[in-house]
Amino acid sequence: MLKDAIDLSAVRRVLVIKLRHHGDVLLSSPLLTVLKKHAPHAEIDALVYHDTRDMLSGHPALSELFTIDRQWKKLGPLGQLRAEWQLLSRLRARGYDLVIHLTEHKRGAWLSRLLAPRWSVAPGGDHGKFFKRSFTHRYPVIGGNRRHTVEIHLDALRRLGIYPAADERRLQLAIPQPAREVVRAKLAANGVTGRYVLIHPTSRWLFKTWPVARMAALIDALSARGDTVVLSAAPDAAELAMLADIQSRLMRPVASLAGELNLKQLAALIDDATLFVGMDSVPMHMAAALQTPCVALFGPSGDIEWGPWQVPHRLLTTNMSCRPCGRDGCGGGKRSECLEHIDEQQVLAAIAQLQQEQP
Template sequence: MLVKGTPIDKERVKNILIIQLGDIGDVVWATPTFRAVKEFYDGARVSVLVRGGTERLLAGDPSLHRIFEVKGGKGVSFHRIKKDVGLIRELRRERFDLVFDLRLDDRGAYMALLTGAPARVAQPNKNLSWRNRFFTHLVEPSVSEEPVRGAAEQSLRTVREVGVESKDSKPRIWVPAESMKRVRKLVKDEDMDETDGWITLNPFSRWRYKEWKYEKWVEIIDWLWNQHNISTVIVGAPDERKRGDYIAGRCAGRVFNLSGKTQLDELAGILSLSKLHIGVDSAAPHIAAATGTPTVIIYGPSSWRDWAPLGEEHIVIAPDCDCAPCHKKGCEGKGWSRCLEELAVDTVKQALEDRINRFVVGGRI
């Protein structure tokens, strides 16, 4: 429902900016919104503004005209705005007709205002009432009788309220040909066998209380090799490489550690070639699912209902205990989670066995 502003004349909209200044997963889940806006405003140019570091994931998206990036972390300050002066000038030169801000924070609101676009749309933030004045249009998503599942729907609800129709809420990432060329060179250099394939594994999270014991991952990797003759490829960020070495060094099975060896677009390429992805609650499963790879995701204290990929090719392993999800940073705030500590290796093996039989041996969807 439109609670501020008048209906937007669709025919006059020729140049659009969508702002999504969230983390990697937020950007992945916003891709259905990018497509929906492009399809609805047929013939209009659609550009996006994202946080620096996430732009590589969108480089191959055919619905996007340009990708702009802001530097630095979250939040806003005079110093940060001063650093963004060049970007703001570039955005103003685009003369956007319409801007959507998909988040509720202050930085996106400032950037939306400073574009000078005559129509600026967002959901209201009741805790930042001053922020709401930066937008010409405010929308309150319609209340659904059924719980809204999937983070993609959260973004789509913003644009739907101004008439945008969406046919597909499934996130998608296109890996550019140049990126795939670098990926295949890396695969060759690492002596990985693309013909036989592999399962990718991301055991790491920014928050340790979301991680499973590394020794249990060693058991899984060895089981995949001994039982199924499947190699494992560990993926992660540069600061996770030593932890990847720790896991790989304790494995008897065939394993490769690519942590820190890929940019985001190349990581997407590796994941797209994977037979299956398994990991904890982090960015990698979202990317894998968006490239079409089946996933097995382990959740602990955080809720999977809003974030887990939808579809029969994806499965969630959630703790069987009354206290989960608790949404806390570990038990008693100590940075570790009992629900994950007690998760049995056999439980994970059972989920993997099912996925392997359906999507690896039987072929990918």
């Protein structure tokens, strides 16, 4: 038995801190589910960056969702201090018994000290004495593409004596009905009224993306065999430029909602698709959360650590000794040969296999 396991019956309020990118935040959603299942009497709050809030907003286990706006720095020293103080005051008023910090961000250490919970847990590792002494418990992080990020998050609970069941580990992503209505209207305006394959060719980091010529060839092949294809991309200049390049190469035009949707609307678009095709990106994790079968192409990033979680999928990589390297393209050159060596026929075959498995 774990000698320093916490007494869940004494936990009234919990704060979960995840200050990272969108996908990382979504991958923390099973932790909230497990906590609520094992401590149904407890109120569970989360603290994330403001721009990532839609990854957890509406989660059935959440009581309150607090955010840190990275734009506060534009308010000037006094304005930023005022915003920070208001947040700290709101957090203090909640009276947390347990703080779960899921990164090595120093803000979590400061909050653990300032909020003074009875118990607190954070990742292990050499993050300095201040960080180490800010928490009552620390859990080992199994890195090196050997353990999925969801399981690494859940290790924080295991360290406290909370052991998740297999059926408690799914991702959760809530979609409000207005978002569904907006997306369905946009699809209808583009002539899409039935089943469709959603392709999201872009990523925040373009070195994780497939060459545009290959992507255009894949889209043409799908259209030629009768699949309705819909394209999406974030409203980012680089992503939209990449999508425009792909569209300019197509033999047959396809519907696109690129740059038109917020995150909840993108979730609705993914949820209604019969299949998702994309890279290691936030939309791929959203597809997993929504149980939309997906084909994911992985290059420099770790497929074991970041692959589609608990969803029917095909994951395509190349057998190169240097991957996953996590680098910004080979030699820092912005192009990833491990992705370029995946050909269209491999992706088409993976799509066909998944389509055959679906009812």
